[in-house]
Amino acid sequence: MANGLTYARKTASTEATKQLAETLAPYLHPGDVVVLSGDLGAGKTQFVQGVAAGLGISAQVTSPTFNILLEYHQGRIPLYHFDLYRLDEQDELEDTGYYDTVDADGVSFIEWGE
Numbered sequence: 674m675a676n677g678l679t680y681a682r683k684t685a686s687t688e689a690t691k692q693l694a695e696t697l698a699p700y701l702h703p704g705d706v707v708v709l710s711g712d713l714g715a716g717k718t719q720f721v722q723g724v725a726a727g728l729g730i731s732a733q734v735t736s737p738t739f740n741i742l743l744e745y746h747q748g749r750i751p752l753y754h755f756d757l758y759r760l761d762e763q764d765e766l767e768d769t770g771y772y773d774t775v776d777a778d779g780v781s782f783i784e785w786g787e
């Protein structure tokens with residue numbers, strides 16, 4: 674995390690991952706961008722489901738693998754959930770809505786941001 678500090682937590686269940694993610698929600702501010710790093714099936718989308726719950730979003734959060742971007746506006750602040758796995762070129766970001774939403778009025782969580 675910030676200032677060179679590293680915080681490590683290992684979760685043993687999907688519920689624990691979501692609960693951990695939920696504790697992050699109160700600290701999120703508009704314009705925050707979180708890149709989620711981890712292999713296929715690591716739990717990135719599960720993590721975003723927990724964040725969404727913590728923001729007060731009751732809608733079901735599903736994987737944006739095929740949509741690239743799914744957005745949720747029912748919570749305390751808008752949540753933008755990206756999955757860039759299917760993008761090949763940096764130029765393709767233009768078409769995803771990335772530049773319209775990142776740094777905007779909400780928080781962005783990005784899978785496969787690397």
Ligand SMILES: Nc1ncnc2c1ncn2[C@@H]1O[C@H](COP(=O)(O)OP(=O)(O)OP(=O)(O)O)[C@@H](O)[C@H]1O
Nearest residue numbers: 684685686687690711712713714715716717718719
């Ligand atoms: N501790 C855990 N935390 C989160 N998910 C877990 C955990 N243990 C097992 N799982 C399982 O791992 C899978 C995680 O799926 P998820 O879609 O969140 O992964 P992902 O990192 O988003 O993958 P992808 O890169 O394909 O989008 C789920 O099937 C979930 O049930």
Ligand SMILES: [Mg+2]
Nearest residue numbers: 717718736784
């Ligand atoms: Mg995912």
